[in-house]
Amino acid sequence: MRDHDSDTQPLSQTLLEWYDQHARSLPWRVSPADRAAGIWPDPYRIWLSEVMLQQTTVAAVKDYFHRFTTRWPTVADLATAPDADVMGEWAGLGYYARARNLLKCARVVASDHCGVFPDTYDGLIALPGIGPYTAAAISAIAFDRQETVLDGNVERVMARLYDIHTPLPAAKSELKTKAAALTSAARPGDHAQAVMDLGATICTPRNPACGICPWRSPCAARLAGTAAELPKKTPKKPKPTRLGYIYLARSKDGNWLLEQRPDKGLLGGMLGWPGSDWNDAPQPAPPFEAEWQDLGAEVRHTFTHFHLILQVMLAELPDDYIPNASQLVMPRHDFKPSDLPTVMRKAFELWKGR
Structure with a gap:
């Protein structure tokens, strides 16, 4: 044999x-x-x-x-x-x-x-x-x-x-x-x-x-x-949880404030909402001074190496707001939620369903 x-x-x-x-x-x-x-x-x-x-x-x-x-x-x-x-x-x-x-x-x-x-x-x-x-x-x-x-x-x-x-x-x-x-x-x-x-x-x-x-x-x-x-796998370490803030700002005309993320890192080069760092104890980092309101709902998302929980904040975008180099004001007719990465789209869906 x-x-x-x-x-x-x-x-x-x-x-x-x-x-x-x-x-x-x-x-x-x-x-x-x-x-x-x-x-x-x-x-x-x-x-x-x-x-x-x-x-x-x-x-x-x-x-x-x-x-x-x-x-x-x-x-x-x-x-x-x-x-x-x-x-x-x-x-x-x-x-x-x-x-x-x-x-x-x-x-x-x-x-x-x-x-x-x-x-x-x-x-x-x-x-x-x-x-x-x-x-x-x-x-x-x-x-x-x-x-x-x-x-x-x-x-x-x-x-x-x-x-x-x-x-x-x-x-x-x-x-x-x-x-x-x-x-x-x-x-x-x-x-x-x-x-x-x-x-x-x-x-x-x-x-x-x-x-x-x-x-x-x-x-x-x-x-x-x-x-x-089979196959057997080495047990994975539990994923840590990171926290952060995410800021949705919309003008009276329905235009949105978006931010292009840095080329390197998670969601590199993608358009999304302005936000804070993602860590164990994030500090608020609103894109402009305003009476930011808590949406009362959290975005929960899992990446390869960690879970993420984002607190969603809302404010009206001033008509005269001048975006910085990494930001843009997206006209409502050009805004497509489908162009956002999933974690950012989740925030939009929470806003839409509030």
Whole structure:
């Protein structure tokens, strides 16, 4: 009987046969049938989808992807887009540094690479905002390079297939080695997408559908009865809670006072309401002297590393108010709540519903 590692080719072939029948239909994906017919994926669409999908679900990304590719069909189109337009379209996806890096990357591809994405891992990882995972995913999916793509779905599948109990993130190297050994040399792009699809649709975090899994027979965790508890993860520290003030000021004509946040840091470069620092004991920092009224409702929002509670303050914006360099008075006809990041939009919704 062959050991588990020596059986990688049949495992890969079994997975690809399953993928040929059950591949998800995604707006950025070239189906396995089309790929077999010689149709190549658009690297721009693969790159855009991978950046959007970082720490975000497929369901949440689809509408954003459609809007972006309709408005900016090519990387050259995106490269010439105003920053504010791109940030506005991104609002709600979160992790706004990704949007800033998206623009930086598009502009480098347009200016330094004549609008053509590099077709190797090394070329891709040299671009702004592209890390090891994204470089591997683009080079495999868009260019059929034999790179190992390791996202959360692949980590879960590998941990179960080989019954690996080392907790994440310490297990990443071992899981990547296992995934690399399985990667098909003939169809690496399809293989990468197949493992991700397997994790997203069959080998799910809870209640995996082991009965219909193409790797059911060789799965060591299924045989050991440990699939449901894998992958193991190092316990996370409790998130701290930060506090702050947020100031909504509107003129008699319905115009709003907004503030552009610094490029670096949370919500970098985004438009939002003026506010205080976010810390354990924030000091009030109104944008101008006025009789500020407490809305009586708090904005609660959770970021990756902390919970945030904002006290919402209201005042009328003076007609003669002169905004400072980081502020602007937005005419009511131009104001679109959808352009605000989620935490700022929550404050607007509280004001609207008061």
